[in-house]
Amino acid sequence: MERLGTVRLGTGIGWRPAIAEAVEAMAGIEWVEVVAENVCPGHLPDSLRRLRERGVAVVPHGVGLGLGGAERPDPARLAALAERAGALGAPLVTEHIAFVRAGGERAASRGLEAGHLLPVPRTREALAVLCENVRIAQDQLPVPLAVENIAALFSWPDEELTEGQFLYELADRTGVRLLIDVANLHTNHVNQGEDPSAALDALPLEALAYVHVAGGFERDGVWHDSHAHPVPEPVLAVLSELASRVRPPGVLLERDERFPSAAELEAEVARIRETVEAAERAPVTVGAAAPATVGAAAPRQRLVTATAPEKAEVDEEAGEAVRTRLALGQTALLSALVAGTPAPEGFDRGRLRVQSRMLTAKRGDIVASLAPELPRILGEAYRPGFLRYAAGRPLTGGHRADALAFAFHTLRHDPPAERGARRELRDWWIERSGRASLVGRPWARWARVARFALLGR
Template sequence: MERLGTGIGWRPEIAEAVERMPGIEWVEVVAENVCPGHLPDSLRRLRERGVTVVPHGVSLGLGGADRPDPHRLGALAERAEALGAPLVTEHIAFVRAGGELTASPRLEAGHLLPVPRTRDALDVLCENVRIAQDALPVPLAVENIAALIAWPGEELTEGQFLYELADRTGVRLLIDVANLHTNHVNRGEDPAKALADLPVEALAYVHVAGGVERDGVWHDSHAHPVPQPVLDILTALASRTSPPGVLLERDDNFPEPSELERELVSIRAAVERGRASATAPDVSPAGPQPQPQPQPQPASPPGLPAVSEATRARLALAQTALLSALVAGTPVPEGFDRARLTVQARALAGKRADVVAKVAPELPGILGAAYRPAFLAYAQHHPMSGGYRLDALEFAESLLRGEALADDRARRALHEWWRDRSGPRPRAHRPAVRLARATRRALLRR
């Protein structure tokens, strides 16, 4: 794997600061946020300086029951070529459910959700990864995700799941050490055990990020400083292998550039501590300890057995039931922690509100302090079925149809905003409400 070095997630809010930061060897950009034909000037300047740019996808849903969408794969391939990237990355997650496999309406999570670590889910993931690999012009690496919830009846640990995935497909791994910490706090999983099981030969690079703990739950916010436990996991990983690249992620609540630079210094120091501990002689009284045997290099086999439609349907039903409970108010599937699902549901609604405010900043401008509570009330009964821009339009339409918006000035401004984007007047039907009800009925019949 080509050496990347030390990098940072490129975001428009810190673009100028990233260009001035010393020691930045590469950057990662959210693939869906760039247009191949109109790259931001900052990214073009970085590329001209020889800085590597890696597109990081968030919407493929490789862990979902459906096969990857060819249009999404094509878009990711276009971005890889436009950026001259040496690889592309995505997540081991599902982001949507429902549809033909379950004969129920399509639901969008707007977030990365964990796949069950079962043989069925692994078989589907392996086939989806192979489909993606065949469609992309450069190698693919996939990332472990953070989770608030655990699936009942899991058959593999995280390390075993990742090892088998890499061994069966030859895919590279993007290891997020912050997500290992998140899963330690939220799910009681030992990061040392996960690291011990990993095929380090498959490592593409490493993510490092911050978060915050609230009421005993760790939220992988990417909006807070990197905590020491995350740096300690990075050191432990670096004691086993030299990471080809390490990248700092920050997505919100951006600090001064000097603080980001200090975090990069801390990340480099954590890697160096790991390297030093790997090479230092053992002078303990007990003498040198046995070293772990190297694991076999994951190899891409010529082919994998096709996954049956029955396997995909079982996974689809399970994922749809979970996502519907999170966003459409259907019953919690058996075996899940209800309290944790409540936390996850609130987090999903909160993220929806935040992202809609970014893609349609006029809405919080028009509604002021009433925007967030109004959107959260809307989200309780209106699951997302399309992208965030459609979500913004349907939210505005619901306010215009209802009685909650009493301010005439705000109502006129909102109507003008909505009309400019969708038509002369709000539609009389309520597609999002019907979607939630149809999903609930379909799942309750099973």
């Protein structure tokens, strides 16, 4: 695997098509991050090409590998991530410490997709699986890999390690770099009472690749990591504490929705830069880590804690029995979240209900972004209609298939009252599903069913 040396990233922002022009014009942007699955290697957006020509580094940030899942990483997904790294000339790639799907043959269940990043249990068995999955990914990627801590609304019962201990062990065993999201540390503080300072104390900050900063909001005692609100002071405080301990090789603002003006975005990036610089000017704490670089691997020393220094290590290579136990647990949890089955024993059922509603709402948002004609045709009826459709219908075939299934379900069971909207929805479904070219063939019966639904009301 290619090593990077001592390249530093600097201050950056998450590149999104909606703010591409603003990002290009923004002063002081040294690098950008792009969602890997949203980039086609053979058809890079002109904006990204221009940024690269100016010497701005572009880092692909994956969301679909599911390194924390029970199965080994999908070779096709790994190859796609590697291809994007090459097309972008990326200095490294990043992914999440999370699982995003479950079920399948190992769990004797249909495959389920979360459409979201879900936490892995902080147990030694889950850690062994994660370590093996990370090593597999490292072997297949042309550049270094960094993995990110996620925001969690709930925790698994009977966890054996704190977040800091879990990340330290992961970096220690695999040499993987860490992408630390300080907004997620704040989220876990509000939602689960986890102390960000304690997490920072346990982290191997010399393995730090870069830092994410993002906004959110609190509602009914739950912090929502929305990436759609300004960065609040508590998140900046966590960033300051981290920067007082180690000089971050890179810091990046994430913003995914409800984009403000270009001037407001630039001001927010400036606040992040100023927070880091102020922390760096402060007196160095005795024993603080040396400045980190993107190419620095975690030290090969063992974690010693007061909580579990004598526990036997799980084998580094996760056995099939370990993976099966993890698969069964993750499948039961995901089924409760997306298919309405009973919550597994030991989980906070109230939190799982909140998470379930959030997953469904996010699923509807993604369908609306992929098929904007649907909310336009259905108007205010789109969201409640999608919630009714999604109840008991877990995501199994991807979001584009979800959009088609929702349209067909609406035609059959919940058609718009206005005749013109019904006709437009029917025509959209026939065209997008490819049925229009199959009139007179067996597939035409689907079009006839949709037409019946339209005219029968």
